[in-house]
Amino acid sequence: MVIFRKNKFVYKLYAWLPILFLLFSVLNEFDLNYLTIEYFSFNFPFVLIFYFTLKEYNRFDYLLVFIAGLVNDTVIGTPLGLSSFSYIFVCIFSVYLRNITIRPNLIKDWFYFLFVITLINSINYLILFFFFSYDLNIMFYVINNLFTFLLYIPMSLIFNNYLKTIND
């Protein structure tokens, strides 16, 4: 971090990295679909939002999360506001967990994350199916949920290291 502090611009850029990465991932639909592994997909924004809200990272602005949701809806073509709703919902659950937790535990967070994403994906599915008459394959949602859940541990280890370098 010594190098960063010498260069304020680079430090700022580094500090805003989570939100930049969130915007990058929603603009680019970062889910490695081009690997054409059948059914393989994950929701990277969910992991990112859940983790950084849980850690109360002060540069993780909810308004920007909301805007990222609007961008995501525009890119993937879902009704406007649906992804924002999901992202804010993740934030709410994450803040709630932070408020009730005295001793943070990665495994507990992990399973709580599974509960949150399952709930949100179910709500998403129901909204799209009943209010917007979308034909959806529930299998895609189930597998997306599973891979997002599995991704949480490796990503949280990377994010932990990132936060350590910021706090140093």
Added chain:
Amino acid sequence: MASSRDDFVIAFRSAFLKKENKQKFSLFTLLFISILIIILSSLNFKIIKDLKSIISEAVYRTSFIVSVPENFLINSYLKVAEYSNFYEDYKKNKEELKNFQSKEILNEIIISENNELKKLIEDFTFTRNKILAKVIVDHDSPFSKTLIINKGSKDGLKIGTNIYDENYLIGRVIETNFKTSRVLLLSDLNSNVPISISPGDVQAIVVGDGTESGKIKYIKDNLIEDIQDQSIAYTSGTGGVFRSGAPVGRVSINQDEFSINFYSNFSQLKYVLVEIENSNSLSTTDNDQKEIVLDDTESVKIKLLNDQIDILNDSNKKFLEENTELASQNKNLLIQNNKLENRIKKQTTEINQNKLDQEEFEFLKLNLLYSAKCQKSVFKKGYEVGTPEYKNCILKKGRE
């Protein structure tokens, strides 16, 4: 119990309503706004449509730029893979080109006949302009199979405009902005296309399966047997959303399921063709003009037939040359064959001779040892020397 409920309420209120450090809005406010936007978009409010259109214009361009590094990596990988198969592809393409050249002539004749017939049954025609559009966003999401192109309402695109990859139908426009549009691909779960299956002229509807192919649905039970594997599916034009006669894909039959393998690979689209329709009425009273059109068609047909004759003559000449070459090759092979047969015969005789020699040698060896046992004498029963029984006795190493 009461205190745990209080804790829950406090934590919940804090999560929902409290504006945290450096946060401009509480989560409750943002949640409320997003629900409001969802409700308004379900009711098709104009404000939301305009807002979406504005965001789309900005986001699609940004998304295109942001996707550049990732697309570069994917394209580089694909290019490397393409180079490794270059020679095999070249050979295949050469073969295909030959076939296509002759088919193209036939197609042009059919097209010209088709146009002529259309003019006879209708007093107007649709001139279809296809404009090229670039795919600016293609993220291949598992939930929705759509892509964004850089042509919008400014270029005459409307909801329902047909989109092609060369001559193959790939989808239709479902959302237009000023300079961009969203295309729903045939593989999307929400895509339904009325098709005709040839041979058999079976009418059906192809529905996207969310991956890279489509499923055939709504066929009358008595017509199922008419569908064959690898039959051609093209749009029937029923419903008026898709124009008729656009090729869609080939039928594939797996057990009792009918699916369509689309001609176009949707994950590899860089440019697409957008069909914009302009209605031009033709005057039915102007017979002279009609005759001129028919004369033109006739001359085009004659020209095409002449071209076809030239091609057939060329191919005939090539076949004759190939034939002569093959005949000389055949002659050479026959000579070689005879030589080899003679050689085999000679070798077989030598082998047989060798076998006989070996048997003789064995007999002589045993004869030295066992002749006393087998030979007939005054005092002993046996066989006369030189008889087959004597030989047999020697080979059996004495009498039994």
